[in-house]
Amino acid sequence: MNVYEGSLVGTGLKAALVVARFNSLVTEQLLVGAADALRRHGVADGDVDVFRCPGTFELPAVLRRVVATGRYDAVVALGAVIRGGTPHFEYVSAEVTKGVAHVAMEAGCAVTMGVLTCDSMEQALERAGVKAGNKGADAAAAAVEQANVLRAIA
């Protein structure tokens, strides 16, 4: 039986972190977690680029352009959609999920999802390094593994 899987060794990988500014109290912590995870997995600091966009809705468009450069092995989307008093939450959440998934399927590199969709700021902060881990770090580690399994297949 032949098993193809990605290691968590990120040495030599080039990575991009695409982060939304909206809810920056949360997204900056997702960015810190993602950058730390890449470093701990051996990705050189000089091989990590950060791109910022206004909000989560804009993430897919920036992701698509970053992927199209062909410069990266792993690209991570970071954002925080937090429910407010209107249905806007549902629309933004749905579109960003579809958009990131579409870019990921068309990409020749790893694209992972570090976008929180939460009912409250407290929930979001808990998942950005407070009580429930850091989803930015999780998405970065997944990007290393995904980049390596894609390399193993190619």
Ligand SMILES: O=c1[nH]c(NC[C@H](O)[C@H](O)[C@H](O)CO)c([N+](=O)[O-])c(=O)[nH]1
């Ligand atoms: O990143 C977010 N953008 C949000 N809206 C802005 C959106 O992403 C776009 O930047 C904006 O609509 C301009 O296109 C959010 N809400 O409105 O709820 C949110 O919670 N998170």
